[in-house]
Structure formats: structure tokens, C-alpha cells
Amino acid sequence: MDESGSTAFAGSIAFLLSQVGARSAQLFAERLVAYGIEPRAFAVLSNLAAHEPRTQQQLADVLGIHRNNMVALIDQMETDGLVRRLRGVADRRVFEIHTTHSGRHVVDQVNALVTELDQELAAPLTASQRTTLVHNLQKVADHLGLAPAVHPHVASQTR
Amino acid sequence: MDESGSTAFAGSIAFLLSQVGARSAQLFAERLVAYGIEPRAFAVLSNLAAHEPRTQQQLADVLGIHRNNMVALIDQMETDGLVRRLRGVADRRVFEIHTTHSGRHVVDQVNALVTELDQELAAPLTASQRTTLVHNLQKVADHLGLAPAVHPHVASQTR
DNA sequence: TATTGTTATACTCTATAACTATA
């Protein structure tokens, strides 16, 4: 029995995953501060990098964020010069969200940051162990039905 | 490029860990509802199971929860009949938190729940892969300096 | 009548500070 008090679940997969995962997300969010954005803003930018433009409603659906909350998020990103709203021509109700040059630059920088973070997280593992870890995690993610780009922490509870 | 829009970070260790970890924590919290408690209450009960009694301040320190927030948490747990407050004899400022028979029963039930959840999470893995995953996760957890019982999601930002 | 974007309101969670009783 250690000083902090051993727990029966300390070695469980569920606990280890959520503990390490929460810390990983925390580290990512902390380093994102240097670029003046939050995880949600990066989620938007990263998604737009793969599929641009998207309307606010489409972004809300894909990222699992409620459209009500998407308004203030896009407001801030527009203020920060990361995206622009363009009124849709075919459907004048929608706003098409386009990334700016600055927004695309931020995505590149943050992608490099993720690579760095990956290396730090995997520091105690051999190259072979690292490959195995990614492989096993992806199997679990697939089993849980997790979409490649949707992060439960970023997503709202209700959509 | 898939329908949801591929992202450059989808296969990163940092993203996979935080994504799978968040879902794991979500599943745990959801199933905990059946026992009428929240993750924080289980953290308290589980810690007491290994080291009883502890004062509110000690629990706050060990679990990374601010003592201000510990008050309402213990209030609720006392109302639910999971713990009892006993005024300290040596130091009459403190409350020693003791688990009740009911509280110990809940811990046993939730520990069984964690075992079930582990099996479900590891369903797509072989026994060998599961052992490897736990081993690698523990290496990363140690590397990050994570304490065996402290969950970043349960802990407050300031203590 | 349905949908997109928007706004307002309420509710939850937590951060900060201050209070009391004991030491």
C-alpha cells in the first residue's frame, strides 16, 4: 500500500486510458495557448483543411458541437483572422466558412506540435512498441465506433 | 478523403489517447449512474478503501480536488449513506471520513463494473495484445508522472 | 412548414475570497 493509497482499478485499461488520455488532452490544450486558439478552434480549422468550405451547421454536425455554440466559436475565429464567413449563393440562409492564409498557417504549426507531443508521449517506448500502441489504440477506437475526427471532449452532450 | 474529412492528426498517439480516453471516461460515468454516484464520489470511496479514515483535507490533497469543493461532495455522500463524518479527537478541527457498509458495498460493485468495462474495451484485442497495451500505457503514465489514483479529469485545476 | 444562424435565459461547475472554530 503506497502513500497515496492503492486502488483496485489502478491497472485497469479503462482507468489507464482515461487517465493518460485526459493528461494528453490537457498537454495539447496547454500548448495550443501559444497559438492563441482552443482545441475546438483547431478542430474547426483542421476539418476545414480537409474539406473546405463547410457551413456552420455542417461543422456542428461533423464535430459534434451544437450549432448554437458554433456561433460564438466562429465569431472568435473570425475576430482572430482565422476564418471568414461568406454568405451562401445557392442557399442564402447559410454561411460558408473559409479559412484564411493565417488559419492555414496555424493548422500547419499545430500539426507539427502534435508530432512533437507524440514523440514526447512515446518517449519511454521503443519504435516497435510505439507502432504496436497506435495499432492497438486504433483497434479499440474502431471497436468503440469513434469517428476519426470527432473528439468526445470537444463535442457537446446534446446536438 | 473520407466523408467526415480526414485530419492529419487522426493517427497520432496524442489524439488517439485523448479520444479513446475521453470515451472510456464517458462510458464509466454513464454506468456509474446506475449506482447513484459520480466519478468523484467513487474516487473518494476507492481511496478510503485503501486508506481509512482520511480527513477532508487529506482527500482533497490526494485526489487533487479543492477542499472547498470537497465539502459539497462529502455532504452528498453522507446524505446518500456512503460515508460518515466523525470529529477528530486529537485535532478537533478536522472531520475523519469513514465509509459505511453501504459505501464499501458500492466500491465492490463498481470494481466489478470496471472489470466488465475493461473486457468490453479490450474486446477487439487478443489476451497478448491486451497485456501489451496495459504495459505500454503504464509506461507512458509513469513517464508523464501520473499518480496511480489521481485522475486529471476528476482533479480541479487549482488546489 | 422546415432549416440556418442567432440571441437570451437558466443551469451547472468551478475559481476566489472570506468567514468560524480550533490549533
Added chain:
DNA sequence: TATAGTTATAGAGTATAACAATA
């Protein structure tokens, strides 16, 4: 004076509902 527990207040984040413009 320092610490344990408590309470009050304010702030951030989010859920719900309702609105205007357009389809």
C-alpha cells in the same frame, strides 16, 4: 498566526427555448 472546514459570490461553459431570415 496558521489550518480545517464552511459559505458566498462570480465567472466560464453549456443546455434549452425562442426568434428572424430564407427555403
